[in-house]
Amino acid sequence: MREKMFSRLEEIYPELVEFRRDLHMYPELSHTEVNTPKKIAAFLTELGLEVRTGVGERGVVGMLKGGRPGKTVALRADFDALPIQDEKEVAYRSRVPGVMHACGHDLHTAGLLGVAKVLSENREALQGNVVFIHQFAEEVIPGGAKFMIEDGCLEGVDVIYGAHVHATSPLGVVGLNEGPAMANGDMFEIEIAGKGVHAAMPHQGVDPLAAGSQLLLNLQQIVSRQVDPLKPAVVSVTAFNGGDSFNVIPDKVTLKGTVRTLHSDVRDRVEESIGKIAENTCNAFGASVNYNYVRGYPAVVNDRAETVFIENIARDLFGEEKVQRISPTMGMEDFAYYLQKVPGTFFWVGGALEDPSEVYPHHHPKFNVQEEAMKYIGRIFIAAVMENLSGKSEVPQ
Numbered sequence: 001m002r003e004k005m006f007s008r009l010e011e012i013y014p015e016l017v018e019f020r021r022d023l024h025m026y027p028e029l030s031h032t033e034v035n036t037p038k039k040i041a042a043f044l045t046e047l048g049l050e051v052r053t054g055v056g057e058r059g060v061v062g063m064l065k066g067g068r069p070g071k072t073v074a075l076r077a078d079f080d081a082l083p084i085q086d087e088k089e090v091a092y093r094s095r096v097p098g099v100m101h102a103c104g105h106d107l108h109t110a111g112l113l114g115v116a117k118v119l120s121e122n123r124e125a126l127q128g129n130v131v132f133i134h135q136f137a138e139e140v141i142p143g144g145a146k147f148m149i150e151d152g153c154l155e156g157v158d159v160i161y162g163a164h165v166h167a168t169s170p171l172g173v174v175g176l177n178e179g180p181a182m183a184n185g186d187m188f189e190i191e192i193a194g195k196g197v198h199a200a201m202p203h204q205g206v207d208p209l210a211a212g213s214q215l216l217l218n219l220q221q222i223v224s225r226q227v228d229p230l231k232p233a234v235v236s237v238t239a240f241n242g243g244d245s246f247n248v249i250p251d252k253v254t255l256k257g258t259v260r261t262l263h264s265d266v267r268d269r270v271e272e273s274i275g276k277i278a279e280n281t282c283n284a285f286g287a288s289v290n291y292n293y294v295r296g297y298p299a300v301v302n303d304r305a306e307t308v309f310i311e312n313i314a315r316d317l318f319g320e321e322k323v324q325r326i327s328p329t330m331g332m333e334d335f336a337y338y339l340q341k342v343p344g345t346f347f348w349v350g351g352a353l354e355d356p357s358e359v360y361p362h363h364h365p366k367f368n369v370q371e372e373a374m375k376y377i378g379r380i381f382i383a384a385v386m387e388n389l390s391g392k393s394e395v396p397q
Helices: 002-025 035-046 105-120 144-150 208-219 221-225 264-285 304-318 373-388
Strands: 050-055 059-065 068-078 127-135 159-166 174-176 179-182 184-193 233-241 252-261 288-295 300-302 323-325 344-350
Touching (some): 002 105, 002 373, 035 050, 035 059, 035 127, 059 105, 059 144, 068 105, 105 127, 105 159, 105 373, 127 144, 174 304, 184 208, 184 264, 208 233, 252 264, 264 288, 304 323, 304 344, 304 373
Parallel strands (some): 068 127, 068 159
Antiparallel strands (some): 050 059, 174 344, 179 300, 184 252
């Protein structure tokens, strides 16, 4: 049965490529997705699934009921794009100025639709149900996962799986990590208020640029001197804005940045330390501070048993050499919210182009991947569903 499904996935692969390329040509930014969810909903409806639209705002959820009662497995794909100009020289490059799929979400979506089609054609063989979660707005804070969960997308779900194509790993290489796999992702903004003055007479004012420059340097001491070196943390200032004239010291400057951590105690410590250092540094210059810290996505914490389960499936399908245990990444993913509700795991599948000169990282203007990565993700998803819905998913603790 499983091999038959894999063969069917191969047969419909050209259709999936066409769907992916259509999404690639007409991308939509987070929280502005209109046509993309319509296309997804139309595809799922044609398969005879129970389809909900507008889930959490713009999400789409398809329910496939099997021939017999049993567990419910959820599979998730995201479909938003990024505010980046597409610089690839391909026929399916983005037609929308300044917007492109630079992270592979178009591939995730098309691949999951392929899985839905194959499984829907074999629904009588399923002892249970499959929920296909097509999520909007993964690339921003707040992301779509939280809102879709609040709107009931996980009701009755027993386990969930998600996958992400990896643009710089060889095609088909599967990367997994149990426990903390991706970071808490937070944002901060610090507004420093001084006293503007002519640049030739700095002693008559309070220079917020000088205070901000010292603050930027002082913030680097948090990770090196206040955080346990065995617990990862990143504090990055990514914007420093203030002033617009060569001969005027401005009244205000603003620093913005991000914090990434894997552990909740480190997250708390860093948030508190930024505030204290900002206050003390700027006070030394006679400037005042307004500090705002926004907690974004929690850490992705993969369930051990479900990670081993997917790892065993990948080894069986592709061989030992195609499966790797990988280190946690300080990137963030709002798949974390699903894992706070039900057990599951989030894994990576390589999709690097064959020509090394054409391989670019995620969020790059020339980002692209091998579309065959959809087949690898699809096979894992299909196998995971079939194992779960036939009672064979038990993993020793």
